[in-house]
Amino acid sequence: MNNLISLIIFLIIFSSQFDRNNGNVTINLNEKRQVIDGFGASTAWQGAVSDQIMNELYGTLGYSILRVRIDEHKQWDNELSNAKKALKFNAKVFATPWTAPADMKDNKQDKPGPLSSNQYSNYADYLKSFVDYFKNNGVSLYAISIINEPDFALEAPYNTMSFTTDQMKNFLKNFAGRIKSGSNIKIMAPESYGSATDMNDAILLLQLILIAMHGYGFIMKPQPSVIKSGKQFWMTEHCIDAGDFNSVMKTAEDIHNCMAKAEFNAYIHWWLRDTNPNPSSNMMLLFQNMQLTPKAFVIGHFAKFIRPGYFRVNSVSSNNNLLVSAYTGNGKVVIVAINMGSSPISEQFSINGGTLPSSFSSYITSQGKNFQQQNNIKVTGGGSFTYSFPSQSVTTLVSV
Numbered sequence: 001m002n003n004l005i006s007l008i009i010f011l012i013i014f015s016s017q018f019d020r021n022n023g024n025v026t027i028n029l030n031e032k033r034q035v036i037d038g039f040g041a042s043t044a045w046q047g048a049v050s051d052q053i054m055n056e057l058y059g060t061l062g063y064s065i066l067r068v069r070i071d072e073h074k075q076w077d078n079e080l081s082n083a084k085k086a087l088k089f090n091a092k093v094f095a096t097p098w099t100a101p102a103d104m105k106d107n108k109q110d111k112p113g114p115l116s117s118n119q120y121s122n123y124a125d126y127l128k129s130f131v132d133y134f135k136n137n138g139v140s141l142y143a144i145s146i147i148n149e150p151d152f153a154l155e156a157p158y159n160t161m162s163f164t165t166d167q168m169k170n171f172l173k174n175f176a177g178r179i180k181s182g183s184n185i186k187i188m189a190p191e192s193y194g195s196a197t198d199m200n201d202a203i204l205l206l207q208l209i210l211i212a213m214h215g216y217g218f219i220m221k222p223q224p225s226v227i228k229s230g231k232q233f234w235m236t237e238h239c240i241d242a243g244d245f246n247s248v249m250k251t252a253e254d255i256h257n258c259m260a261k262a263e264f265n266a267y268i269h270w271w272l273r274d275t276n277p278n279p280s281s282n283m284m285l286l287f288q289n290m291q292l293t294p295k296a297f298v299i300g301h302f303a304k305f306i307r308p309g310y311f312r313v314n315s316v317s318s319n320n321n322l323l324v325s326a327y328t329g330n331g332k333v334v335i336v337a338i339n340m341g342s343s344p345i346s347e348q349f350s351i352n353g354g355t356l357p358s359s360f361s362s363y364i365t366s367q368g369k370n371f372q373q374q375n376n377i378k379v380t381g382g383g384s385f386t387y388s389f390p391s392q393s394v395t396t397l398v399s400v
Helices: 002-020 051-060 077-087 117-136 167-181 199-202 224-229 245-261 292-302
Strands: 022-035 039-041 067-069 092-097 141-146 186-194 209-217 233-238 266-271 310-316 322-329 330-339 347-351 359-368 369-378 384-391 393-399
Touching: 022 224, 022 322, 022 330, 039 292, 051 077, 051 292, 067 077, 067 266, 067 330, 077 092, 077 117, 092 117, 092 186, 092 245, 117 167, 167 186, 167 199, 186 233, 186 292, 199 224, 245 292, 245 310, 245 322, 245 330, 292 359, 292 369, 292 393, 330 347, 369 384, 384 393
Parallel strands: 022 347, 039 067, 039 266, 067 092, 092 141, 141 186, 186 209, 209 233, 233 266
Antiparallel strands: 022 310, 310 322, 322 330, 330 393, 347 384, 359 369, 359 393
């Protein structure tokens, strides 16, 4: 009797485990969502980044957007160098200031404080001078931001500048054209720290705006006012401040949520390497020895194969531990699947609509593996296949 009871308990546990670790994914290639502008990172405070690193990120891993910093003391040569290296791979380059020059601010200092009300014109000219400096040296910027995190500026422990919603609206209305004069550059705002929806709603009334947010306090859900406006919507800064592999998986989940939940058009990670005095606990995209971290490869799972101009298409996963997003463009189908669980997951895929792929190549990042190519997968004539995803892994499937 005891053996029978033990067997029944085992079967119940096994069955429940099987149910949790198996499911179905449906993808409809005809249900297009947002267009993808790209994926990238920032070289702010990184100095002149080496050719090798930029080639690895923007060449091998396919990063397609670079965010550079507008130094308030006009030390712009290093970022110009970084921009040129990214442009070799046709990346979009945009620029962000953290503060105006001190003499334009009320407190006459680099540290947190507002722009003087009589300096709006001079600040616009200052931003225009950065655009012109890059253009005269062979780099046409895709976009320029008005300021970094205006809603967090007064609390920040670094050089920065505050802008209220009304101040930003006034500046954009009266001086955005001055910055743009003579170029096709896009004006970006508000690059707020979190969910500053009042700031979004105000600037949506204006022209020539690329809406940008940061992910530190942002709620990952669609923004109806942004979608209705038809404007580009970018996540221009976020990172997971930790150094273990769980933070790698959280980074993958973060990108998935930005694409599949909030429907951003682009995702830009924060800086390449933590330059703080004691950075050992924080893993960014580069280790302190300048080697790529797993987080750099996780971004590559999206950037390498989901190229600018691709569309995200509708995908549904029945397993909550398997995050799946799908994309199409240039005759390709790309699927990114993230197994957040501690056990492998075997999933049945069903693809319909459009031209169905006959096979997929596959790439995986997990503990001990960085962007490693795996065996190809055959797809049946009906657009179905089964794939097993290892625990704590990121997998990209690309039609061939």
